[in-house]
Amino acid sequence: MYPCERRSELLDKLTIGISAYNNWPGLKLTLQKLVEVGLGDVKMVIVDDGSKKPIDFDLSEFPMDIVFKRYEESRGCVFQRNNIGSMVETDYYLSIDDDAYPVNGDICDVIESMEKDLDISVMALDVRGPKDSFELHVDAYELREVRYFVLCGCLIRTDHFKKSGGFQNPDELGWIYNEELDYSIRCWRDGHKIVLDRRFVLVHDRELVDGEDSYKSNCYARGLGYLHGRYFTGAVSLYKFLKMPFMLALSCRTRPFWLSSLGAFIKSYRVGVEHRTRDSRIFRGKDLWKWDRLDLPPFA
Template identity: 25%
Template sequence: MQAKKKFSILITTKNRKDDLVFTLLKINSLLSREDVECIICDDGSEDGTTDFIEANYPKILLIRNEKSKGLIYSRNRLLSLVSSEYAISIDDDLHFITQNPLEIIEEAFDKNPKIALLGFRVFWNLKEPQITYSEEHSHRMKSFVGCGHVWRMKAWREIPNYPDWFVFYGEEDFASYQLFKRNWEIHYLPEVLVNHRVDIKGRKKNADYTIRLRRSLRSGWYLYFLFYPIRHIPRRLFYTIWIQLKTKVFKGDFKALKALILALFDVVISIPKIIKNANRLSLKEFENYQNLEETKLYWNPKEKAKT
Protein backbone atom coordinates (compact mmCIF):
# COMPACT_ATOMS: atom_id res chain seq x y z
CA MET A 1 0.00 0.00 0.00
CA GLN A 2 1.38 3.39 -1.03
CA ALA A 3 2.29 5.67 1.88
CA LYS A 4 0.29 8.86 2.24
CA LYS A 5 2.12 11.89 0.90
CA LYS A 6 2.94 14.84 3.15
CA PHE A 7 3.35 17.48 0.41
CA SER A 8 1.48 18.10 -2.84
CA ILE A 9 3.00 20.39 -5.48
CA LEU A 10 0.23 21.96 -7.56
CA ILE A 11 0.79 23.63 -10.93
CA THR A 12 -1.73 25.17 -13.32
CA THR A 13 -0.54 25.66 -16.88
CA LYS A 14 -1.86 26.77 -20.25
CA ASN A 15 0.13 26.93 -23.50
CA ARG A 16 3.45 27.46 -21.73
CA LYS A 17 5.11 24.11 -22.24
CA ASP A 18 8.64 25.52 -22.39
CA ASP A 19 8.20 27.31 -19.06
CA LEU A 20 6.72 24.19 -17.49
CA VAL A 21 9.54 21.97 -18.81
CA PHE A 22 12.11 24.28 -17.22
CA THR A 23 10.23 24.38 -13.90
CA LEU A 24 9.90 20.60 -13.72
CA LEU A 25 13.63 20.20 -14.34
CA LYS A 26 14.37 22.69 -11.57
CA ILE A 27 12.16 20.93 -9.01
CA ASN A 28 13.06 17.38 -10.05
CA SER A 29 14.75 16.67 -6.71
CA LEU A 30 11.46 17.43 -4.95
CA LEU A 31 9.40 15.34 -7.36
CA SER A 32 11.57 12.31 -6.66
CA ARG A 33 10.86 12.34 -2.92
CA GLU A 34 8.64 9.64 -1.46
CA ASP A 35 6.65 12.14 0.60
CA VAL A 36 5.82 14.37 -2.38
CA GLU A 37 3.21 14.15 -5.10
CA CYS A 38 2.76 16.52 -8.02
CA ILE A 39 -0.59 17.37 -9.59
CA ILE A 40 -0.77 19.46 -12.75
CA CYS A 41 -3.86 20.96 -14.35
CA ASP A 42 -3.54 21.61 -18.07
CA ASP A 43 -6.11 24.32 -18.70
CA GLY A 44 -6.88 23.55 -22.34
CA SER A 45 -3.36 23.85 -23.76
CA GLU A 46 -2.86 23.44 -27.50
CA ASP A 47 0.94 23.25 -27.49
CA GLY A 48 1.43 19.59 -26.60
CA THR A 49 1.71 20.13 -22.85
CA THR A 50 -0.42 17.11 -21.97
CA ASP A 51 1.46 14.78 -24.33
CA PHE A 52 4.80 15.93 -22.92
CA ILE A 53 3.83 15.29 -19.30
CA GLU A 54 2.31 11.90 -20.06
CA ALA A 55 5.42 10.83 -21.95
CA ASN A 56 8.05 12.16 -19.55
CA TYR A 57 6.48 12.32 -16.08
CA PRO A 58 4.29 9.25 -15.56
CA LYS A 59 4.30 9.75 -11.77
CA ILE A 60 2.66 13.18 -12.06
CA LEU A 61 -1.10 13.18 -11.66
CA LEU A 62 -2.30 15.08 -14.70
CA ILE A 63 -5.78 16.52 -15.09
CA ARG A 64 -6.98 18.50 -18.06
CA ASN A 65 -9.70 21.00 -18.89
CA GLU A 66 -10.56 20.28 -22.53
CA LYS A 67 -11.67 23.92 -22.79
CA SER A 68 -9.94 26.60 -20.79
CA LYS A 69 -11.76 27.29 -17.51
CA GLY A 70 -9.38 29.86 -16.07
CA LEU A 71 -6.70 29.92 -13.40
CA ILE A 72 -8.99 30.07 -10.38
CA TYR A 73 -11.23 27.23 -11.54
CA SER A 74 -8.11 25.14 -12.14
CA ARG A 75 -6.67 25.90 -8.71
CA ASN A 76 -9.91 24.82 -7.06
CA ARG A 77 -9.86 21.61 -9.04
CA LEU A 78 -6.27 20.88 -8.00
CA LEU A 79 -6.93 21.57 -4.32
CA SER A 80 -9.96 19.28 -4.37
CA LEU A 81 -7.63 16.37 -5.22
CA VAL A 82 -5.15 16.95 -2.40
CA SER A 83 -5.03 14.38 0.40
CA SER A 84 -1.67 15.45 1.83
CA GLU A 85 -1.13 17.72 4.82
CA TYR A 86 0.37 20.61 2.85
CA ALA A 87 -0.29 21.87 -0.69
CA ILE A 88 2.41 23.93 -2.40
CA SER A 89 1.05 26.05 -5.24
CA ILE A 90 3.53 27.37 -7.81
CA ASP A 91 3.15 28.94 -11.24
CA ASP A 92 4.47 27.10 -14.27
CA ASP A 93 7.16 29.79 -14.64
CA LEU A 94 8.45 29.63 -11.06
CA HIS A 95 11.02 27.45 -9.31
CA PHE A 96 12.67 27.14 -5.91
CA ILE A 97 16.10 28.64 -5.30
CA THR A 98 16.26 27.63 -1.65
CA GLN A 99 17.61 24.15 -1.04
CA ASN A 100 15.48 21.77 1.05
CA PRO A 101 12.43 24.08 1.18
CA LEU A 102 10.08 21.38 2.43
CA GLU A 103 11.85 21.02 5.76
CA ILE A 104 11.70 24.78 6.26
CA ILE A 105 8.00 24.82 5.41
CA GLU A 106 7.11 22.00 7.77
CA GLU A 107 9.07 23.56 10.63
CA ALA A 108 7.28 26.90 10.18
CA PHE A 109 3.86 25.24 10.31
CA ASP A 110 4.85 23.15 13.34
CA LYS A 111 5.98 26.22 15.27
CA ASN A 112 2.64 28.00 14.90
CA PRO A 113 -0.58 25.96 14.62
CA LYS A 114 -2.53 29.15 13.78
CA ILE A 115 -0.78 29.50 10.42
CA ALA A 116 -3.07 28.57 7.54
CA LEU A 117 -0.79 29.61 4.72
CA LEU A 118 2.84 30.59 4.10
CA GLY A 119 3.89 32.99 1.35
CA PHE A 120 7.36 32.60 -0.15
CA ARG A 121 9.99 35.27 -0.80
CA VAL A 122 9.51 35.92 -4.50
CA PHE A 123 12.15 37.32 -6.85
CA TRP A 124 10.46 38.52 -10.05
CA ASN A 125 12.97 38.38 -12.87
CA LEU A 126 13.81 36.29 -15.91
CA LYS A 127 17.09 35.32 -14.25
CA GLU A 128 17.90 34.15 -10.74
CA PRO A 129 19.30 36.75 -8.32
CA GLN A 130 23.05 36.82 -7.81
CA ILE A 131 22.49 37.55 -4.12
CA THR A 132 20.05 35.35 -2.22
CA TYR A 133 20.73 36.43 1.36
CA SER A 134 18.01 38.35 3.19
CA GLU A 135 17.78 39.80 6.69
CA GLU A 136 14.00 39.57 6.64
CA HIS A 137 12.15 37.59 9.27
CA SER A 138 8.91 35.67 9.12
CA HIS A 139 5.86 37.66 10.15
CA ARG A 140 2.11 37.75 9.82
CA MET A 141 0.68 39.64 6.84
CA LYS A 142 -2.69 40.44 5.27
CA SER A 143 -2.66 38.20 2.22
CA PHE A 144 -0.33 36.30 -0.11
CA VAL A 145 0.91 36.11 -3.67
CA GLY A 146 -0.63 33.39 -5.81
CA CYS A 147 2.50 32.41 -7.74
CA GLY A 148 4.25 30.82 -4.74
CA HIS A 149 2.65 29.75 -1.47
CA VAL A 150 1.71 26.70 0.60
CA TRP A 151 -1.56 25.79 2.29
CA ARG A 152 -2.16 23.90 5.48
CA MET A 153 -4.98 21.84 4.02
CA LYS A 154 -6.91 21.75 7.28
CA ALA A 155 -7.39 25.52 6.94
CA TRP A 156 -8.28 25.35 3.24
CA ARG A 157 -11.12 22.97 3.99
CA GLU A 158 -12.64 25.38 6.50
CA ILE A 159 -13.28 28.18 3.99
CA PRO A 160 -15.16 28.47 0.68
CA ASN A 161 -13.36 27.61 -2.54
CA TYR A 162 -11.71 30.36 -4.52
CA PRO A 163 -14.35 32.34 -6.47
CA ASP A 164 -13.94 30.97 -9.99
CA TRP A 165 -16.22 33.73 -11.31
CA PHE A 166 -13.31 36.13 -10.67
CA VAL A 167 -11.54 34.13 -13.46
CA PHE A 168 -8.13 35.70 -12.76
CA TYR A 169 -6.81 37.88 -9.89
CA GLY A 170 -8.27 38.44 -6.45
CA GLU A 171 -8.59 34.87 -5.21
CA GLU A 172 -5.74 35.35 -2.73
CA ASP A 173 -7.42 38.27 -0.98
CA PHE A 174 -10.75 36.45 -1.07
CA ALA A 175 -9.14 33.58 0.83
CA SER A 176 -7.34 35.93 3.20
CA TYR A 177 -10.58 37.57 4.33
CA GLN A 178 -12.23 34.19 4.80
CA LEU A 179 -9.27 32.95 6.86
CA PHE A 180 -9.26 36.10 8.96
CA LYS A 181 -12.95 35.62 9.76
CA ARG A 182 -12.09 32.13 11.06
CA ASN A 183 -9.05 33.27 13.09
CA TRP A 184 -6.44 31.70 10.82
CA GLU A 185 -3.19 33.52 10.02
CA ILE A 186 -1.10 34.09 6.88
CA HIS A 187 2.66 34.43 7.31
CA TYR A 188 5.55 35.52 5.13
CA LEU A 189 8.34 32.91 4.93
CA PRO A 190 11.48 34.64 3.60
CA GLU A 191 13.58 31.55 4.33
CA VAL A 192 12.10 30.02 1.17
CA LEU A 193 13.20 31.96 -1.93
CA VAL A 194 11.65 31.34 -5.34
CA ASN A 195 12.32 32.79 -8.78
CA HIS A 196 9.25 33.91 -10.72
CA ARG A 197 10.53 34.15 -14.26
CA VAL A 198 8.52 37.19 -15.33
CA ASP A 199 9.46 40.51 -16.92
CA ILE A 200 7.23 42.87 -14.90
CA LYS A 201 7.99 45.98 -16.96
CA GLY A 202 7.37 44.15 -20.21
CA ARG A 203 3.87 43.05 -19.22
CA LYS A 204 2.36 46.43 -20.10
CA LYS A 205 3.41 45.88 -23.71
CA ASN A 206 1.74 42.48 -23.89
CA ALA A 207 -1.38 41.99 -25.98
CA ASP A 208 -3.37 41.01 -22.88
CA TYR A 209 -2.65 44.28 -21.02
CA THR A 210 -6.25 45.50 -21.23
CA ILE A 211 -7.83 42.24 -20.10
CA ARG A 212 -5.35 41.89 -17.24
CA LEU A 213 -6.10 45.43 -16.02
CA ARG A 214 -9.83 44.85 -16.39
CA ARG A 215 -9.69 41.69 -14.30
CA SER A 216 -7.42 43.28 -11.72
CA LEU A 217 -9.75 46.26 -11.25
CA ARG A 218 -12.95 44.28 -11.07
CA SER A 219 -11.54 41.74 -8.63
CA GLY A 220 -10.59 44.56 -6.29
CA TRP A 221 -14.10 45.98 -6.52
CA TYR A 222 -15.67 42.55 -6.04
CA LEU A 223 -13.69 42.25 -2.80
CA TYR A 224 -14.90 45.65 -1.56
CA PHE A 225 -18.53 44.62 -1.97
CA LEU A 226 -18.00 41.12 -0.58
CA PHE A 227 -16.04 41.96 2.56
CA TYR A 228 -15.78 45.67 3.38
CA PRO A 229 -18.12 47.38 5.84
CA ILE A 230 -20.59 49.31 3.68
CA ARG A 231 -19.50 52.72 4.95
CA HIS A 232 -15.96 52.18 3.60
CA ILE A 233 -16.93 51.13 0.08
CA PRO A 234 -17.87 54.38 -1.75
CA ARG A 235 -14.72 56.34 -0.91
CA ARG A 236 -12.39 53.46 -1.81
CA LEU A 237 -14.26 52.68 -5.02
CA PHE A 238 -14.14 56.26 -6.27
CA TYR A 239 -10.50 56.60 -5.22
CA THR A 240 -9.42 53.63 -7.33
CA ILE A 241 -11.31 55.02 -10.31
CA TRP A 242 -9.68 58.41 -9.87
CA ILE A 243 -6.20 56.88 -9.65
CA GLN A 244 -6.71 55.03 -12.93
CA LEU A 245 -7.90 58.21 -14.60
CA LYS A 246 -5.10 60.33 -13.17
CA THR A 247 -2.16 58.00 -13.73
CA LYS A 248 -3.21 56.35 -16.98
CA VAL A 249 -6.22 57.68 -18.88
CA PHE A 250 -5.38 61.40 -18.59
CA LYS A 251 -1.89 60.54 -19.83
CA GLY A 252 -3.25 59.02 -23.01
CA ASP A 253 -3.57 55.37 -22.01
CA PHE A 254 -6.95 54.69 -23.61
CA LYS A 255 -6.53 50.95 -23.21
CA ALA A 256 -6.81 51.64 -19.48
CA LEU A 257 -10.04 53.59 -20.07
CA LYS A 258 -11.50 50.62 -21.92
CA ALA A 259 -10.47 48.30 -19.09
CA LEU A 260 -12.00 50.66 -16.51
CA ILE A 261 -15.38 50.82 -18.25
CA LEU A 262 -15.54 47.07 -18.82
CA ALA A 263 -14.57 46.36 -15.20
CA LEU A 264 -17.41 48.58 -13.95
CA PHE A 265 -19.81 46.72 -16.22
CA ASP A 266 -18.53 43.41 -14.83
CA VAL A 267 -19.31 44.53 -11.28
CA VAL A 268 -22.87 45.50 -12.20
CA ILE A 269 -23.69 42.16 -13.82
CA SER A 270 -22.07 40.28 -10.91
CA ILE A 271 -24.32 41.85 -8.25
CA PRO A 272 -26.32 38.62 -7.69
CA LYS A 273 -23.11 36.66 -7.05
CA ILE A 274 -21.81 39.36 -4.74
CA ILE A 275 -25.00 39.29 -2.68
CA LYS A 276 -24.90 35.48 -2.48
CA ASN A 277 -21.24 35.27 -1.40
CA ALA A 278 -20.86 38.33 0.84
CA ASN A 279 -19.12 37.73 4.17
CA ARG A 280 -18.68 41.27 5.39
CA LEU A 281 -16.20 42.19 8.12
CA SER A 282 -17.48 44.09 11.13
CA LEU A 283 -16.00 47.54 11.70
CA LYS A 284 -13.73 46.13 14.41
CA GLU A 285 -12.63 43.19 12.25
CA PHE A 286 -11.93 45.57 9.39
CA GLU A 287 -9.80 47.78 11.63
CA ASN A 288 -7.83 44.80 12.91
CA TYR A 289 -7.31 43.46 9.40
CA GLN A 290 -6.05 46.83 8.17
CA ASN A 291 -3.51 46.91 11.00
CA LEU A 292 -1.81 43.76 9.73
CA GLU A 293 1.46 44.00 7.77
CA GLU A 294 1.01 44.57 4.05
CA THR A 295 1.37 41.56 1.79
CA LYS A 296 4.95 40.98 0.69
CA LEU A 297 4.70 40.60 -3.07
CA TYR A 298 8.18 41.42 -4.34
CA TRP A 299 11.69 40.91 -3.01
CA ASN A 300 14.75 42.80 -4.15
CA PRO A 301 18.26 41.61 -3.21
CA LYS A 302 19.21 45.15 -2.23
CA GLU A 303 16.42 45.43 0.32
CA LYS A 304 17.20 45.18 4.00
CA ALA A 305 14.89 43.97 6.73
CA LYS A 306 12.58 46.59 8.16
CA THR A 307 13.18 47.43 11.77
Protein backbone atom coordinates in the same frame (compact mmCIF):
# COMPACT_ATOMS: atom_id res chain seq x y z
CA MET B 1 19.98 20.49 6.28
CA TYR B 2 17.44 18.28 8.01
CA PRO B 3 18.32 14.71 9.04
CA CYS B 4 17.14 12.32 6.33
CA GLU B 5 14.37 10.86 8.51
CA ARG B 6 12.91 14.26 9.46
CA ARG B 7 13.14 15.60 5.91
CA SER B 8 11.40 12.52 4.55
CA GLU B 9 8.67 12.85 7.21
CA LEU B 10 8.00 16.49 6.27
CA LEU B 11 8.04 15.92 2.50
CA ASP B 12 5.55 13.04 2.88
CA LYS B 13 3.08 15.71 4.01
CA LEU B 14 3.50 17.72 0.79
CA THR B 15 1.94 17.68 -2.69
CA ILE B 16 3.05 20.05 -5.45
CA GLY B 17 0.25 21.34 -7.70
CA ILE B 18 0.71 22.96 -11.12
CA SER B 19 -1.95 24.22 -13.53
CA ALA B 20 -0.30 24.28 -16.98
CA TYR B 21 -1.41 26.10 -20.11
CA ASN B 22 0.51 26.41 -23.40
CA ASN B 23 3.93 26.49 -21.74
CA TRP B 24 5.60 23.09 -22.06
CA PRO B 25 9.20 24.47 -22.11
CA GLY B 26 8.44 26.30 -18.86
CA LEU B 27 6.92 23.20 -17.25
CA LYS B 28 9.90 21.05 -18.27
CA LEU B 29 12.32 23.57 -16.75
CA THR B 30 10.22 23.70 -13.56
CA LEU B 31 10.34 19.90 -13.20
CA GLN B 32 14.11 19.92 -13.77
CA LYS B 33 14.57 22.55 -11.06
CA LEU B 34 12.37 20.64 -8.61
CA VAL B 35 14.55 17.56 -9.06
CA GLU B 36 17.72 19.64 -8.65
CA VAL B 37 16.62 21.02 -5.26
CA GLY B 38 15.69 17.59 -3.92
CA LEU B 39 11.92 17.67 -4.44
CA GLY B 40 11.84 14.93 -7.07
CA ASP B 41 10.27 12.44 -4.64
CA VAL B 42 7.36 14.70 -3.68
CA LYS B 43 3.87 13.82 -4.90
CA MET B 44 2.79 16.05 -7.77
CA VAL B 45 -0.48 16.90 -9.54
CA ILE B 46 -0.27 18.59 -12.96
CA VAL B 47 -3.41 19.68 -14.81
CA ASP B 48 -3.32 20.75 -18.45
CA ASP B 49 -6.01 23.41 -18.78
CA GLY B 50 -6.86 22.80 -22.45
CA SER B 51 -3.54 23.76 -24.02
CA LYS B 52 -3.69 24.21 -27.80
CA LYS B 53 -0.97 21.58 -28.23
CA PRO B 54 -0.58 18.43 -26.09
CA ILE B 55 2.45 18.10 -23.86
CA ASP B 56 5.56 17.74 -26.05
CA PHE B 57 7.86 15.79 -23.73
CA ASP B 58 7.64 12.52 -21.85
CA LEU B 59 6.89 12.95 -18.15
CA SER B 60 8.52 9.58 -17.49
CA GLU B 61 11.86 11.34 -18.12
CA PHE B 62 11.52 12.60 -14.57
CA PRO B 63 11.78 10.20 -11.60
CA MET B 64 8.73 11.75 -9.96
CA ASP B 65 5.35 10.60 -8.61
CA ILE B 66 3.20 12.62 -11.06
CA VAL B 67 -0.56 12.54 -11.60
CA PHE B 68 -1.27 14.23 -14.96
CA LYS B 69 -4.75 15.20 -16.14
CA ARG B 70 -5.60 16.95 -19.40
CA TYR B 71 -8.74 18.96 -20.21
CA GLU B 72 -9.61 19.36 -23.87
CA GLU B 73 -11.17 22.78 -23.22
CA SER B 74 -9.83 25.47 -20.91
CA ARG B 75 -11.81 25.92 -17.70
CA GLY B 76 -9.66 28.72 -16.27
CA CYS B 77 -7.01 28.82 -13.56
CA VAL B 78 -9.45 29.22 -10.64
CA PHE B 79 -11.32 26.05 -11.60
CA GLN B 80 -8.11 24.10 -12.10
CA ARG B 81 -6.51 25.23 -8.84
CA ASN B 82 -9.63 24.08 -7.01
CA ASN B 83 -9.47 20.87 -9.03
CA ILE B 84 -5.88 20.30 -7.91
CA GLY B 85 -6.76 21.13 -4.30
CA SER B 86 -9.54 18.53 -4.33
CA MET B 87 -7.04 15.86 -5.45
CA VAL B 88 -4.46 16.69 -2.78
CA GLU B 89 -4.55 14.16 0.08
CA THR B 90 -1.53 15.43 2.02
CA ASP B 91 -1.48 18.09 4.75
CA TYR B 92 0.09 20.76 2.54
CA TYR B 93 -0.26 21.87 -1.06
CA LEU B 94 2.63 23.76 -2.68
CA SER B 95 1.09 25.84 -5.47
CA ILE B 96 3.43 26.95 -8.26
CA ASP B 97 2.90 28.02 -11.86
CA ASP B 98 4.21 26.20 -14.92
CA ASP B 99 6.85 28.93 -15.21
CA ALA B 100 7.87 29.15 -11.53
CA TYR B 101 10.61 27.12 -9.89
CA PRO B 102 12.65 27.05 -6.64
CA VAL B 103 16.18 28.47 -6.58
CA ASN B 104 17.11 28.74 -2.89
CA GLY B 105 16.08 27.54 0.55
CA ASP B 106 14.38 24.43 1.91
CA ILE B 107 10.60 23.97 1.82
CA CYS B 108 10.93 21.83 4.97
CA ASP B 109 11.62 25.02 6.95
CA VAL B 110 8.28 26.40 5.79
CA ILE B 111 6.37 23.19 6.51
CA GLU B 112 7.83 23.02 10.01
CA SER B 113 6.71 26.59 10.75
CA MET B 114 3.17 25.74 9.66
CA GLU B 115 3.26 22.64 11.86
CA LYS B 116 3.97 24.87 14.87
CA ASP B 117 1.19 27.42 14.19
CA LEU B 118 -2.13 25.85 13.22
CA ASP B 119 -3.70 29.28 12.58
CA ILE B 120 -1.57 29.79 9.46
CA SER B 121 -3.70 29.01 6.40
CA VAL B 122 -1.16 30.00 3.74
CA MET B 123 2.56 30.70 3.70
CA ALA B 124 3.36 33.32 1.07
CA LEU B 125 6.80 32.50 -0.34
CA ASP B 126 9.56 34.74 -1.72
CA VAL B 127 8.71 35.04 -5.43
CA ARG B 128 11.21 36.94 -7.61
CA GLY B 129 11.90 37.73 -11.24
CA PRO B 130 14.55 35.91 -13.31
CA LYS B 131 16.92 38.91 -13.18
CA ASP B 132 16.76 39.31 -9.39
CA SER B 133 19.33 38.03 -6.93
CA PHE B 134 18.56 34.54 -5.61
CA GLU B 135 20.23 35.10 -2.24
CA LEU B 136 18.08 34.84 0.88
CA HIS B 137 16.69 38.18 2.03
CA VAL B 138 18.35 39.77 5.07
CA ASP B 139 15.04 39.35 6.96
CA ALA B 140 14.40 35.84 5.65
CA TYR B 141 14.09 34.33 9.14
CA GLU B 142 11.61 36.96 10.34
CA LEU B 143 8.11 35.64 9.61
CA ARG B 144 5.35 38.25 9.46
CA GLU B 145 1.65 38.38 8.72
CA VAL B 146 0.68 39.87 5.34
CA ARG B 147 -2.54 40.73 3.54
CA TYR B 148 -2.40 38.16 0.79
CA PHE B 149 -0.30 35.74 -1.28
CA VAL B 150 0.16 34.76 -4.92
CA LEU B 151 -0.59 31.28 -6.23
CA CYS B 152 2.54 31.14 -8.37
CA GLY B 153 4.42 30.45 -5.11
CA CYS B 154 2.71 29.59 -1.82
CA LEU B 155 2.18 26.74 0.64
CA ILE B 156 -1.48 26.06 1.50
CA ARG B 157 -2.84 24.14 4.49
CA THR B 158 -5.08 21.60 2.79
CA ASP B 159 -7.72 21.12 5.50
CA HIS B 160 -8.35 24.90 5.71
CA PHE B 161 -8.58 25.01 1.93
CA LYS B 162 -11.18 22.25 1.71
CA LYS B 163 -13.27 23.49 4.65
CA SER B 164 -13.43 26.99 3.13
CA GLY B 165 -14.66 25.66 -0.21
CA GLY B 166 -11.47 26.63 -2.02
CA PHE B 167 -11.11 29.63 -4.30
CA GLN B 168 -14.22 31.53 -5.29
CA ASN B 169 -15.00 32.12 -8.96
CA PRO B 170 -18.11 34.31 -9.37
CA ASP B 171 -19.66 33.38 -12.71
CA GLU B 172 -20.48 37.01 -13.45
CA LEU B 173 -16.79 37.93 -13.41
CA GLY B 174 -15.60 35.25 -15.82
CA TRP B 175 -12.11 33.83 -15.34
CA ILE B 176 -10.24 37.06 -14.61
CA TYR B 177 -10.46 37.36 -10.85
CA ASN B 178 -8.17 37.96 -7.88
CA GLU B 179 -8.91 34.67 -6.14
CA GLU B 180 -5.87 34.94 -3.86
CA LEU B 181 -7.07 38.19 -2.32
CA ASP B 182 -10.58 36.81 -1.87
CA TYR B 183 -9.22 33.70 -0.13
CA SER B 184 -6.94 35.82 2.07
CA ILE B 185 -9.84 38.01 3.21
CA ARG B 186 -11.95 34.97 4.08
CA CYS B 187 -9.05 33.40 6.00
CA TRP B 188 -8.52 36.61 7.98
CA ARG B 189 -12.25 36.91 8.65
CA ASP B 190 -12.27 33.36 10.05
CA GLY B 191 -9.38 34.03 12.43
CA HIS B 192 -6.60 32.49 10.32
CA LYS B 193 -3.41 34.07 8.99
CA ILE B 194 -1.45 34.58 5.79
CA VAL B 195 2.24 34.65 6.73
CA LEU B 196 5.26 35.59 4.61
CA ASP B 197 8.20 33.16 4.79
CA ARG B 198 11.21 34.27 2.72
CA ARG B 199 13.34 31.20 3.48
CA PHE B 200 12.17 29.50 0.27
CA VAL B 201 12.87 31.47 -2.92
CA LEU B 202 11.17 30.89 -6.27
CA VAL B 203 11.60 32.52 -9.67
CA HIS B 204 8.53 33.39 -11.72
CA ASP B 205 9.94 33.55 -15.24
CA ARG B 206 6.93 35.03 -17.03
CA GLU B 207 7.29 36.49 -20.51
CA LEU B 208 5.55 39.77 -21.30
CA VAL B 209 2.78 39.63 -23.88
CA ASP B 210 1.02 42.30 -25.95
CA GLY B 211 -1.77 44.01 -24.08
CA GLU B 212 -0.49 42.97 -20.67
CA ASP B 213 -1.03 46.45 -19.19
CA SER B 214 -4.69 46.38 -20.21
CA TYR B 215 -5.14 42.83 -18.94
CA LYS B 216 -3.46 43.49 -15.59
CA SER B 217 -5.29 46.75 -14.91
CA ASN B 218 -8.67 45.19 -15.74
CA CYS B 219 -7.91 42.17 -13.57
CA TYR B 220 -6.86 44.43 -10.70
CA ALA B 221 -9.96 46.62 -11.04
CA ARG B 222 -12.37 43.73 -11.42
CA GLY B 223 -11.00 41.87 -8.42
CA LEU B 224 -10.97 44.88 -6.09
CA GLY B 225 -14.40 46.01 -7.24
CA TYR B 226 -15.98 42.69 -6.37
CA LEU B 227 -14.10 42.31 -3.08
CA HIS B 228 -15.03 45.76 -1.77
CA GLY B 229 -18.64 45.31 -2.78
CA ARG B 230 -18.79 41.78 -1.39
CA TYR B 231 -16.98 42.01 1.95
CA PHE B 232 -16.80 45.64 3.07
CA THR B 233 -19.45 48.17 4.00
CA GLY B 234 -19.73 51.55 5.67
CA ALA B 235 -17.90 54.85 5.21
CA VAL B 236 -14.46 53.28 4.74
CA SER B 237 -15.70 51.17 1.84
CA LEU B 238 -17.31 54.26 0.29
CA TYR B 239 -14.00 56.10 0.65
CA LYS B 240 -12.19 53.24 -1.11
CA PHE B 241 -14.82 53.22 -3.85
CA LEU B 242 -14.46 56.96 -4.51
CA LYS B 243 -10.66 56.73 -4.41
CA MET B 244 -10.45 53.92 -6.98
CA PRO B 245 -10.76 56.06 -10.18
CA PHE B 246 -7.67 58.03 -9.13
CA MET B 247 -5.71 54.86 -8.32
CA LEU B 248 -6.61 53.38 -11.70
CA ALA B 249 -5.68 56.59 -13.50
CA LEU B 250 -2.20 56.39 -11.95
CA SER B 251 -1.73 52.71 -12.82
CA CYS B 252 -3.01 52.88 -16.43
CA ARG B 253 -0.81 54.35 -19.15
CA THR B 254 -3.56 55.49 -21.50
CA ARG B 255 -7.07 56.87 -21.23
CA PRO B 256 -8.73 53.79 -22.87
CA PHE B 257 -7.12 51.53 -20.25
CA TRP B 258 -8.38 53.79 -17.47
CA LEU B 259 -11.96 53.92 -18.78
CA SER B 260 -12.02 50.16 -19.35
CA SER B 261 -10.67 49.45 -15.86
CA LEU B 262 -13.05 51.89 -14.20
CA GLY B 263 -15.98 50.24 -15.97
CA ALA B 264 -14.74 46.81 -14.83
CA PHE B 265 -14.44 48.04 -11.24
CA ILE B 266 -17.96 49.53 -11.10
CA LYS B 267 -19.57 46.48 -12.71
CA SER B 268 -17.78 44.09 -10.35
CA TYR B 269 -18.58 46.25 -7.32
CA ARG B 270 -22.29 45.91 -8.13
CA VAL B 271 -21.93 42.13 -8.42
CA GLY B 272 -20.17 42.08 -5.04
CA VAL B 273 -22.97 44.06 -3.39
CA GLU B 274 -25.51 41.58 -4.79
CA HIS B 275 -23.52 38.65 -3.39
CA ARG B 276 -23.14 40.37 -0.02
CA THR B 277 -26.78 39.65 0.80
CA ARG B 278 -25.99 35.91 0.83
CA ASP B 279 -23.64 36.22 3.79
CA SER B 280 -24.12 38.47 6.82
CA ARG B 281 -20.48 38.07 7.89
CA ILE B 282 -19.09 41.22 6.32
CA PHE B 283 -16.39 43.64 7.42
CA ARG B 284 -17.22 46.98 8.98
CA GLY B 285 -15.07 50.06 8.53
CA LYS B 286 -12.90 49.38 11.58
CA ASP B 287 -12.18 45.85 10.31
CA LEU B 288 -11.09 47.18 6.93
CA TRP B 289 -8.65 49.57 8.60
CA LYS B 290 -7.15 46.65 10.57
CA TRP B 291 -6.79 44.57 7.43
CA ASP B 292 -5.32 47.52 5.52
CA ARG B 293 -2.58 47.88 8.15
CA LEU B 294 -1.19 44.41 7.46
CA ASP B 295 2.04 44.37 5.46
CA LEU B 296 1.99 43.95 1.70
CA PRO B 297 4.00 40.98 0.43
CA PRO B 298 7.19 41.97 -1.45
CA PHE B 299 5.90 40.76 -4.82
CA ALA B 300 2.90 43.14 -4.74
